[in-house]
Amino acid sequence: xxxxxxVYVYTLILxxxxxxxxxxxxxxxxxxxxxxxxxxxxxxILSSIAGELGQDPQLMxxxxxxxxxxxxxxxxxxxxxxxxxxDVSAEDISLxxxxxxxxxxxxxxxxxxxxxxxxxxxxxxxxxGLWDKxxxxxxxxxxxxxxxxxxxxxxxxxxxxxAEIKDNANFPKSFIGKEIFKDGEYVSVKVMKGASxxxxxxxxxxxxxxxxxxxxxxxxxxxxxxxxxxxSIKNKG
Amino acid sequence: MAATQEVIKxxxxxxxxxxxxxxxxxxxxxNNPITVQILGVCSALxxxxxxxxxxxxxxxxxxxxxxxxxxxxxxxxxxxxxIRMIVQLVVIATLVTIVELVLKAYSFDVWKQLxxxxxxxxxxxxxxxxxxxxxxxxxxxPSFVDGIGNGxxxxxILIAIAGIRELFGRGALxxxxxxxxxxxxxxxxxxxxxxxxxxxxxxxxxxASAMVIIAVIIWIQRSKEKSLVDIS
Numbered sequence: 001x002x003x004x005x006x007v008y009v010y011t012l013i014l015x016x017x018x019x020x021x022x023x024x025x026x027x028x029x030x031x032x033x034x035x036x037x038x039x040x041x042x043x044x045i046l047s048s049i050a051g052e053l054g055q056d057p058q059l060m061x062x063x064x065x066x067x068x069x070x071x072x073x074x075x076x077x078x079x080x081x082x083x084x085x086x087d088v089s090a091e092d093i094s095l096x097x098x099x100x101x102x103x104x105x106x107x108x109x110x111x112x113x114x115x116x117x118x119x120x121x122x123x124x125x126x127x128x129g130l131w132d133k134x135x136x137x138x139x140x141x142x143x144x145x146x147x148x149x150x151x152x153x154x155x156x157x158x159x160x161x162x163a164e165i166k167d168n169a170n171f172p173k174s175f176i177g178k179e180i181f182k183d184g185e186y187v188s189v190k191v192m193k194g195a196s197x198x199x200x201x202x203x204x205x206x207x208x209x210x211x212x213x214x215x216x217x218x219x220x221x222x223x224x225x226x227x228x229x230x231x232s233i234k235n236k237g
Numbered sequence: 238m239a240a241t242q243e244v245i246k247x248x249x250x251x252x253x254x255x256x257x258x259x260x261x262x263x264x265x266x267x268n269n270p271i272t273v274q275i276l277g278v279c280s281a282l283x284x285x286x287x288x289x290x291x292x293x294x295x296x297x298x299x300x301x302x303x304x305x306x307x308x309x310x311x312x313x314x315x316x317x318x319x320i321r322m323i324v325q326l327v328v329i330a331t332l333v334t335i336v337e338l339v340l341k342a343y344s345f346d347v348w349k350q351l352x353x354x355x356x357x358x359x360x361x362x363x364x365x366x367x368x369x370x371x372x373x374x375x376x377x378x379p380s381f382v383d384g385i386g387n388g389x390x391x392x393x394i395l396i397a398i399a400g401i402r403e404l405f406g407r408g409a410l411x412x413x414x415x416x417x418x419x420x421x422x423x424x425x426x427x428x429x430x431x432x433x434x435x436x437x438x439x440x441x442x443x444x445a446s447a448m449v450i451i452a453v454i455i456w457i458q459r460s461k462e463k464s465l466v467d468i469s
Contacts, residue, residue: 002317010317014324018331025338032342040345058346159286159407159442167412207439 035062041091042069045111045122047151048137051176052113052120073122074112080104082228095126095135108225118142120149121230125222130210132156134165134218136172140180144230147189150175152215162211174202186227191216251378260382264390267462271394272455276362281395282447284354288411291399293347295392297336297355299385302364305329306372306384313373325368326359333358363391398450406441 002010039062046057046065057065075090080103090109098106111122119142126135132155139149150172152165165171178189179199187200191212195201204212270276277298284294308328309316316324337355341348348355358364367387372380403409408416416432440446459465 002319007317007320010315011320011323014327018327022331022334025335029338029342033338036341036345040349161439161442 035066038062039065042066044151044153045069045073045124045137046113048122048139048149048172049113049120050151051149051173052115052139072114074114076110076112077107078110078226078229079107080225080228082226082230082232084229095124096133099126106225110226110229113139121226123223123226125218127214127218127221129154129157129165129214130162130208131158134211134214136165136215136218136222138175138219138223140230144234145179145181147175147178147180154211157211158208161205161208164205164208165211165215168205171202171205178202180223186224188220188223189216191219253382256379257382260379261386261389264383264386265393266390266458267465269390269394269458270363270366270387271391271451272458273465274363274366276366277391278451280354280357280361281391281398281451282444284351285395285399285402285447286406286442287403288396288399290347290351290354291395292392293340293344293351294354295388295395297340297351298358298361298363298391299388300336301329301332301358301361302367302388302391303381303384305332305364306367307377307381308332309368309372310375310377310380316373321373322365325365329364329368330359363387394451394454397454398447401450402441402446405438406446408435408437 042065043057043060046053046069050056053068057068060068077085077088077090077093079085085107088107090111093107093109095109098108109124113120113122121140121142121144123138123140124135125138126133128134134152134154134157136150136152138147140146141148152172154163154166157163157165159167175189178201180186180188182200190197190201191204192201193204193206193209195203264270267273271278271281280294280298284290305325305328309325312324333355336358337348337352340351340355367384371383375383400410403411404415408414416435
């Protein structure tokens with residue numbers, strides 16, 4: 001049997017040793033963690049225009065993604081009335097925090113990807129899936145109407161069913177070419193079984209009805225927040 | 238947790254003789270942590286929907302069992318018996334956190350997918366089970382080998398379950414489409430999949446199917462190895 005004093009000293013030394021070794025590992029990995037985290041969000045945003053970029057941003061190196069983002073992407077923050085809010089960077093806006101605020105105080109991030117003289121507007125949307133939150137980036141051409149790309153993410157949808165919104169590359173692809181306005185009126189894009197309207201509907205994922213309905217609702221509510229801004233741009237042009 | 242301690246006497250510090258071979262081989266089959274000791278089943282259900290996370294989880298657990306066995310065995314004679322479980326937990330938690338930091342640095346995608354489950358290795362019964370049953374009473378080298386063996390025993394079951402679930406639930410392996418209709422559920426495919434009439438089975442991606450597959454593996458194993466059958 002060991003004495004009580006031995007137990008105390010042993011515990012102290014062991015804890016100190018564990019703490020020091022963890023601190024050491026955290027310190028040496030910090031630069032890599034920071035660069036991964038910084039690039040991860042940019043990768044997710046740029047994934048929506050993988051088709052336009054001609055390559056999958058998820059497979060690009062952290063440095064390349066950050067460089068591309070810094071060079072070609074302009075960041076804006078808007079409110080629901082379509083006014084631009086100054087002195088805030090879009091990357092500092094988190095929809096998770098914004099959705100807790102009253103509607104009129106919410107701010108929305110908008111990324112404008114500029115290439116070859118044209119602009120692509122990357123909007124952020126967030127909604128509810130079956131188990132937890134789902135989110136996405138919807139890329140819209142500078143006619144403020146046609147979707148040129150989309151990417152989705154989720155917290156905890158069922159793999160093989162709801163998680164297909166992210167895992168199955170064909171689902172986000174099916175949004176390409178869809179239009180969010182019908183005769184000048186905002187209608188968004190519906191996710192439904194047996195989609196028939198080639199401009200405003202996409203096919204739902206079989207077996208994942210609630211996630212599909214969630215995406216549908218997220219698209220409608222999410223893009224609705226940008227409609228005022230889109231209209232102001234259209235009127236200007 | 239097993240109360241009996243298995244003591245192995247070996248002379249040289251590092252050798253790879255009969256005993257070490259047995260320490261690696263037994264957990265793969267007749268003393269498998271999942272199918273025989275029935276440890277770590279919870280994570281076997283959670284991370285086996287796809288092959289890639291299962292592979293990473295298998296590697297992570299193997300490293301943690303191996304090194305925690307090694308560390309505990311090195312300090313086994315200094316550990317006060319009153320607080321031995323706490324000491325074991327501190328060692329396991331430290332190693333698991335290091336594994337998580339390494340993953341976050343070098344495989345960020347997998348870290349995002351697995352971060353919750355990596356943390357849960359701390360509570361994985363296999364790790365503490367082996368510390369109590371083996372490392373507390375054996376020399377460092379056999380303990381390390383025993384840890385690696387048990388980690389591998391856990392890993393191969395995980396990989397087998399994940400392979401079956403991803404293949405029949407999604408028609409793919411490691412994200413590459415293998416069987417099923419080619420026009421839908423297309424994931425990173427370059428060639429035309431086989432058996433285009435096959436409809437992916439949604440049940441396979443639900444946790445319940447892992448339970449069924451483990452049961453089938455146990456069934457096959459016991460029908461081949463009669464000594465495992467519980468007569469009582």
